[in-house]
Amino acid sequence: MTNYQKPESENELISRGQELCGKNLSQLASEIGWPVPENLNHNKGWIGQLIEIHLGASAGNLSQPDFQNLDIELKTIPLNAHHKAKETTFVCVVPLLNHTGLQWQESCVYKKLKKVLWVPIEADPALTLGERKVGNSFLWSPTEEQLDSLQADWEEFMELISLGQVKTITAHQGEALQIRPKAANSSILTTGIGQDGLREQTLPRGFYLRTHFTNQILKSYFRF
Helix, strand or coil: CCCCCCCCCHHHHHHHHHHHCCCEHHHHHHHCCCCCCCCCCCCCCHHHHHHHHHHCCCCCCCCCCCECCCCEEEEEEEECCCCCECCCEEEEECCCCCCCCCCHHHCHHHHHHCCEEEEEEECCCCCCHHHCEECCCEEECCCHHHHHHHHHHHHHHHHHHHCCCHHHCCCCCCCCEEEEECCCCCCCCEEEECCCCCEEEECCEEEEECHHHHHHHHHHHCCC
């Protein structure tokens, strides 16, 4: 398998992203010796991992941006036939413990979203996984208005979590962000704080960007 080194500059990363534009996933998988799965049912992170390797992302599952040396996060975004986001975008795991005194600018959400390389991927079900092409990637940083919206949601959610209300949070809350369970199945549990202030077992949660928020980003930058 080819070893793709981490990019040493923002321009190098952007250039690598542009080189992927127009290639299909079968081509990219073949270049690193990967088989293409029939579907993503049991390979949900396959596309993201494929793009990470080609671009030289280094953070893996750490709570830091994917390109640690550049402080840039990588997000692949599947698009439907109308070039709209097909689903919400996972940002990071929700901290259910040890968050006392945590400020917005110290949060994983802020660190992951302050600068993002977005890589659009075709997700039309009429195409096989291997036929789906990579779109024109672009570098994005949130506007002040977008940052304010993200911060307001994050602070509201973290207040509920600190009060032991995590189980009351639904996917309908939040303007830009939402919180949803993030686990392969309901038997996977983690430790959180309950309403009585004591630790209890609960489902892991993740922060996700709402599709209307990512579509707003795409509308400003998108060329496919």
